[in-house]
Amino acid sequence: MEVTALIVLCIITALLALSLRGQRPEFAMLLSLGCGLFVLLYLLGQMKDIFSGLEDILSGLSGQSELTAIILKALGVCIVAEWGSQCCRDAGETAIAAKVELAAKAALVMMSMPVFASLLEMAGELLRL
Numbered sequence: 001m002e003v004t005a006l007i008v009l010c011i012i013t014a015l016l017a018l019s020l021r022g023q024r025p026e027f028a029m030l031l032s033l034g035c036g037l038f039v040l041l042y043l044l045g046q047m048k049d050i051f052s053g054l055e056d057i058l059s060g061l062s063g064q065s066e067l068t069a070i071i072l073k074a075l076g077v078c079i080v081a082e083w084g085s086q087c088c089r090d091a092g093e094t095a096i097a098a099k100v101e102l103a104a105k106a107a108l109v110m111m112s113m114p115v116f117a118s119l120l121e122m123a124g125e126l127l128r129l
Contacts, residue, residue, distance in 0.1 A: 006042065010035060032090050040083050047079070070111055077107050 013035040020028040051072055059068060081104030088097035 006039060010039065029091055033087055036083065036087055036090065043079075051075070066114060070115060074108055074111055077104055077111070080104075081107075 013031060017028040017032045017035075020031065054075075055068060055072065081100055085097040085100045085104075088094070088100060
C-alpha cells in the first residue's frame with residue numbers, strides 16, 4: 001500500500017468518524033482507534049527496513065553495539081509513545097496523553113544513562129591528557 005492510499009484511508013475514516021460522532025460517539029472513537037492501529041501496524045512493517053538500515057550504519061562504529069541497541073530501543077519507545085499519546089488525545093483524554101509522553105521521556109532518560117556515563121568517562125580521559 002502506498003502512502004497516498006494510506007492517507008486517503010485516513011481521510012475517509014476521519015469523515016466517517018465525524019459523521020458518527022453525533023449519534024454514536026463510542027463507535028466513532030473505535031473507528032478512529034482502529035484506523036490508527038492499522039496505520040501503526042503498516043508502518044511497523046515499513047520500519048523493519050529502516051531499522052535494519054540504521055543498524056547497518058551504526059554497526060560501522062567500532063565496538064558500539066550497546067549504543068546501537070540503545071538508539072533502536074529509543075526509536076521504538078518514541079514511536080509507541082507517540083501513537084499511544086495520539087490515541088489518548090483522540091479519545092479526549094489529554095491528561096492521560098501527557099502522562100504517556102512523560103513516561104516515555106523518563107524511559108528515554110533511563111535508557112540513555114549508559115551513554116551519558118561513557119561520555120563522561122571519555123571526557124575525563126581527555127582531561128587527563
